[in-house]
Amino acid sequence: MFTIGDFAGLGRVSVRMLRHYDAIGLIRPAHVDPHSGYRYYTAAQLRLLNRVVALKDLGFTLHQVQAMIEDKVDSGELRGMLRLRRAELEAQVERDNARLAQVDARLRMIESEGHMDTGDVVLKHLPSVRVAMLSGIATSYDDPASITENLTPLYPRLMELMDRAGVTITGSPIAYYRPAPTGPGDETITVHAAFPIAAADLTDPGFEVVDLPAVEQAATALHEGSMSEAFRTGQKLATWIDDNGYQTVGAGYAREVYLDCPPGEFDKWVTELQVAVHKATEN
Numbered sequence: 001m002f003t004i005g006d007f008a009g010l011g012r013v014s015v016r017m018l019r020h021y022d023a024i025g026l027i028r029p030a031h032v033d034p035h036s037g038y039r040y041y042t043a044a045q046l047r048l049l050n051r052v053v054a055l056k057d058l059g060f061t062l063h064q065v066q067a068m069i070e071d072k073v074d075s076g077e078l079r080g081m082l083r084l085r086r087a088e089l090e091a092q093v094e095r096d097n098a099r100l101a102q103v104d105a106r107l108r109m110i111e112s113e114g115h116m117d118t119g120d121v122v123l124k125h126l127p128s129v130r131v132a133m134l135s136g137i138a139t140s141y142d143d144p145a146s147i148t149e150n151l152t153p154l155y156p157r158l159m160e161l162m163d164r165a166g167v168t169i170t171g172s173p174i175a176y177y178r179p180a181p182t183g184p185g186d187e188t189i190t191v192h193a194a195f196p197i198a199a200a201d202l203t204d205p206g207f208e209v210v211d212l213p214a215v216e217q218a219a220t221a222l223h224e225g226s227m228s229e230a231f232r233t234g235q236k237l238a239t240w241i242d243d244n245g246y247q248t249v250g251a252g253y254a255r256e257v258y259l260d261c262p263p264g265e266f267d268k269w270v271t272e273l274q275v276a277v278h279k280a281t282e283n
Helices: 004-011 015-023 045-057 062-070 075-111 144-151 154-165 227-243
Strands: 039-041 122-126 129-138 174-179 189-196 208-212 215-224 246-248 255-260 270-279
Touching: 004 015, 004 039, 004 045, 015 039, 045 062, 045 075, 075 144, 075 227, 122 270, 129 144, 129 154, 144 154, 144 189, 144 227, 154 189, 215 227, 227 246, 227 270
Parallel strands: none
Antiparallel strands: 122 215, 129 189, 129 208, 174 189, 174 255, 215 270, 246 270, 255 270
């Protein structure tokens, strides 16, 4: 048997926590010395301790843990719950890392204020293009995580549907956005994932075929790196538009053309941002 201190060390919990577990009847000592009151535990009780700690890490209260222990949650169920919790934590870490990257990018933008180079912004005409398209809804245009979660899965699904329909991709992937408010104060947007295609006469292929109209004038710039930092290039475009006497057309959302996007290497992506503009009218 092990003293409470040794058992706490082996189980990587505090002695105080073990005493609390004893007090609420969650993990009783295997033996209590009637004279000294010292608590003793067995190695077999580490199995119970592991379950208690694992269920606590899943977010259950001690009351809930006790009920589950009494119901004898088997190892298979516990493994399944832990795998689910692991996936949730990994997703949270990914979201937190994305936010940290954005904070770093915002700091770099603040440090470069007043020294923004807009020399690579190009004003061009965008011809009309026919695209195959799927759509989704994101919470807002300034929520990169929501855009990524709702836009990214559309592309592989669209490619699968196009392959099934025998439709060939003829150009780089495109993303564009439209306001989709359902009421006052709603900032939701519709995200559109698209691939350029040739003329097509299709019957219910599972995706939309849309002709994006020509844009007479668009301020364009290449964005190199993750799209979570696209606001850097967006600010460059905004500076150029303002400095050169232009105004955005419509909501001002940039169309994105993914020129080079190696899978998993987001820092190597090259994307052209295109913002429809017109010459501002002087008052």
